[in-house]
Amino acid sequence: MKSKSKILISSIAAIIAASLLAVANNENNNQDVLAAITKSSVVNKRVVKPRRQAKAYAVKNKPVKNVKTAKKPVKAEQTKAARGGSGDVLKPKVGTRPQDNLYLAVNSKWMKKAKIPADAVSTGSTDEISLKVNRQLRQDMADFADGKKPLPNIPNFDKAVELYKLARDIDKRNNDGAAPIKADLAKLEGIKDFADFNAKAADLYNNGMDLPLDLTVSPDMKNAQKNALYFSSAGTFLPDTSSYKDPNSQKLLAVLKKQSIDLLKLAGVSETDATTYAENALKFDGILAKNVKSAEQNADVTSQYNPMSIQNFKAKFTNFDIQQFLKGTVGKEPDQIIVTDPKFLTNINQVINQDNFAALKGWLIVDFINGAAGELSQKFIETAFPFSQAIGGQAKLPSTDKQAFSFVNGDFGELIGIYYGQTYFGADAKKDVTNMVNKILQTYESRLQNNTWLSKATKEKAIDKLKSLVVKVGYPDEQSGSYKNIQITPASQGGTLYGNDQAMTIESIKENLAQLFKPVNRNIWAMSGAEVNAAYNPQVNDVTLPAAILQAPFYSKTQSRAANWGGIGTVIGHEISHAFDNNGAQFDKYGNLHNWWTQKDYTEFKKRIKAEDKLFNGIKYAGTKIKGKQIVSENVADLGGLTVALQVAKSEGDNLRELFENNARIWRLKATPQAIKTILAVDVHAPNPLRANVQAQCQDDFYKVFKVKSSDGMWLDPKKRIQIW
Template identity: 30%
Template sequence: MRHIKCMAAKGMIAGAMAVAVAAMVWGCSAGRTEQDPGTGMESPAGMDGDGQAVTASRQPSASGQGSAPDYVDDFYNAVNHVTLGGWEIPADQPEMSWFRKVREENYNKVNDMIQKVSSGSGTGSREDGGGTPAQSDTGEIRDQENIRALNLTGLDREAREKGGYGQRAGEFLNKIEDAGTVGELLSASLRFQKDYGIYSLAGLVYTGDSDDSSVKSLYWLKPDTGLKREVWFSEEESNKKRVEEYKQYLTRLHESNGLETREAGETVERVTAMMKDLASSSLKIEETYDAKKTNNVYTARDASAIYPEALSMELLSGIYGIREDEKTVVAEPDVCRKLGTYLTEDNLPLLKEYVKTCLYADLSAMTDMESLNAAQEYQMAVSGTEEKKPFERTVSESVQQELGFQCGRLFCLKYFDDDAKQDVTDIVRKVIDVYDRRLADMEWMTETTRSEARKKLAAIMVKVGYPEQWPQDRYSLKLTAPEDGGLYVDNILAIRKADQDYMFRTKDDPVDRMEWEMTPQTVNAYYNPGNNEIVFPAGILQPPFYDPEGVPVTNLGRIGSVIGHEITHAFDTSGSQYDEKGNLRDWWTAEDKQRFEELAAKVVDYYDTMEVNGTKINGSLTATENIADLGGVSCVTEIAKDEGYDLRELYKAYAALWAGKYRDEYLAYVMTNDVHSPGIIRVNAVLSATSDFYTAFHVKEGDGMYQKVENRPGIW
């Protein structure tokens, strides 16, 4: 299972599928009940109680108070002092940053279109739009009809209260209750996953084969552990609190489904004990990025044998239509084996409780108001937010998540200019050209490996703006409006079913390399190793990330560094395991691989010495992103020197991009669970490792930004 590499982290919407967490649409996040605090997370700049960033080397005065630190002591705060001092975190948000601000702008733009469509006044996309994404009148009309139906059914509180879990999920709950054997429970659970992509005990999906990226293979999903291993077994007080808040949240869900408080609490204790036990056999977060650990190939029959007889090949074949000898990849077999110890008839009552608990959490934001309130209050508790999001916003966010590409087409028609697409594509090509020159002169690589690296670089596919073919045009989707009896949860599950049906219907087709894993209005970017592609959605191609009328050196320091970051992911400790076709293949000589691993270890050691708000950076957890940050800035530095740009302005532009304020609870979570380093580290650590920065700002020994030459890591 291949992870795509994003410029900034993303959060999960309660009960909803996360988009593009892995290189598949409904991948490992599909059945997870864990909810990250807030949505649309990006890597934070570390903050203390009053908003001040703190590093291991220096503790400057509070942001926005007193004088700014010197550039040579704390570059991040020197550049962002005024910005941070003027920002307040919204009461219903866990942080404030440029990512958040632009995402908020995009949310408002899309929300405005959603409300206009729902009221029958259109979107204004044709009159006002500058973009020309491929589309048809029929496709745009169908998008608007589905957006209207989902939004209005979401806003219909009375229908949601009366409808409960709706027809589809309601039938599944009845089957759970009626299951007389573990086999019957597994059958019901697997059929629900096959139809709707939501799972608990197990699940199967088709996605690009890591060994041959042109075809699809069957991937086995691990059971739902509720929270990550890093949370369940953490000694950090913030994570311990998160566990207790999670239990309280699940208890409330069981209460809203008819259990008395004591019985609900006892049920949750049993279920979460099982989840924690399963998590004990999970891979660490950083290990999930290592294909050598996750590309475990079986036949379907051998994969089913990981479990006891309850999960038979006959059951799998009957539900999914798979063959005994079909290639099957089990990313985390140890967790599956652990689950197998629970699949006994004596455990049937516990397994029923577990499956229902997972479903309650997965659907909590799309059913009754009590469940929604429980989900929101849980989010508040673990993220430190002071207010719940307004009800109308929870619905609009869900519409923008579930119908992301439908909203994206309208967004691009109205707000995206194709001139920007060409301009950014030109910048990408310039960065690739410089990167190629750097590879050609890479002293630590032999010619054999260097040639393979340059071949991979030349083959990178570049996607900018929006997809050439909109995914919703590949199949029919018609949601039911409230006036026709439509129910919110049923409409959402209808969307999921359309996606699932398409995935299974096309499982034998070649991989469509033109598909996107991220919606065009998203403020982010990513590298997908399985496609060897870098993708820059329209949402990030606006100020402050990119300004078509902006100063070239500023654009280079911002969108240019983002581009360099994503390209470097092709050569980080994870992406470097894949070749120019996106296949998992060792293209390194033994000598070069050893040298690369030594350089990567130096990056890990370098970041391990740093801390934010008293918490040390986990250099292993953040290694791939740190390598990408270092490579991106190194590349744009060379371009700036070639173009005769002022390096001081380049580095200021880069640093400004990562300004951010974060609530303590939110920061504590991402510090131990996010593969991205906090923003202050992405600025100060990267520039302290960049020799040209020392020259540009006359940094000397004794300054806060100073690192000894031998301690400065660098690979690309």
């Protein structure tokens, strides 16, 4: 269950989802990434438990075959060695040799034929699986709603079905118009002045309205068994603070301004007031953009851990009544609060003050109307589309049934994941993948034991952490209990989609804050079993492999063992490697931010991290240059995942050519130019083609398997090949 569907990019929830909960982008669906980005603080709501979308059901797949080169391949001497291979990885070129560009050699035929669905921003391996699973689950949900299928024996599942009925009933939503939001919109419009805002801020927060600041309860990074209170900033309207330097930024903001005015007019606000609100909202957004962290800065998880006493924290505020706000939200104050963005706190009085009140009020209203639009009529939905369309390049809106399922899956993802796992995930696949996990863990331990640059003391600590790591495969046996207090009011009793979602939001915020003085529940899964994804959580030291990702091209009983190692094998290794990337390596086996390294070993480790940063930094992609620092943790995990999967495959005598080819295959992606630009601004992963090519360039086995020469495009000087784990 989510708290609010508005994801504030700089909030602790987004931080945990995007960086602390190091999620691999090969699994991470680009539709979801863009959904989060384009709905930054505008069309999403505050998230305590991030919204997820279901992805994939089991299908039979043909064995993966070696990629055939064309009769007239590109001659090696026509190319030049480069990081990421020669040629433009965004342009398919059938006949490319794997020696020159592995990604293009494997994926060019697919790239030429692949079509991005009109209601999507990309297509690729994860997107294709997601389409299949969503299609199946949408049909199942419709059958449950129509009484064609009996409800599964899953507690609270009936609530998901009831909400789905409301979501798909577009006729009722059209008839309701703006009525469901009138009371909440009136609350915001009724804020008279800054003093009135101070008096009402806690109530606004408790009722799910976004504020420029946020409070979230999450495990304390230095004591992961205990929960802590985190303070963070709101996100910006554009994807990232760096987006405001783009020449196109003013055009995007103009689209948002017009969209917001049109939405407010639909809700009954006069054009004059709507225009004033929108103009003021953009002013306040500009203030925020100058005072919050960028995605690149947030890539360093430890920079988000800035504990201070509650008294010192409160002393920072001279304008906003933080004492009253804490009393009205948290109630009993903790002794300590953790600040994720010190810059924002330092400048808090320049952001929230009497002089900025009109701008702040406009921001509250614009944020609200854009966030609520998707829960109202078709006219509201269409009116709220231009901004996300401009950000992501999506040609048209998804159908009502797709939107309805996506909405319900966002609220009840855990339950839908359990249903998916129980219905479509086979015991044989779970047994086989678990066996693969154990082999990778054993090989990883061996690699640590035989590591040449670590001391004995650090090796022992690393191996101890590895042995303590828990791997969750498939779906949870039991639900977390988040849904027991939720009640869905059906249409027959006057219920609306917005009203029920708002009630869930309020309950979720209440539940999250109530965890402050309670021990951490370490059994909660990082994501739904129906998600095509995988994750490592450093604060629990566990890996999650949802059932939905365990199918081709990532995994299939019908494709070769080597292909499986190149697919799910590298994913498993990737997530385990997050325990030892530049962020995860700073957490111990218990999930605490604690230094377990010798000083000499950590100095060497940082040298290797810097080399990985340098390896990617400055590579030209889609008209821009890659920021090595922003993506270094994911690159370390990619490198570790491919390296350990290769070693396991070699020990089994598998065909390494098939491994490399399928690893390139899982990264195939075709996206709109807008989506690519947006993802590059905020994502902590390297672009998919580079994840395939650059990591392969670091493997000596790649050169042996494909007989790569120094004159080939994929050649990388041995001195520049990075090895960490």
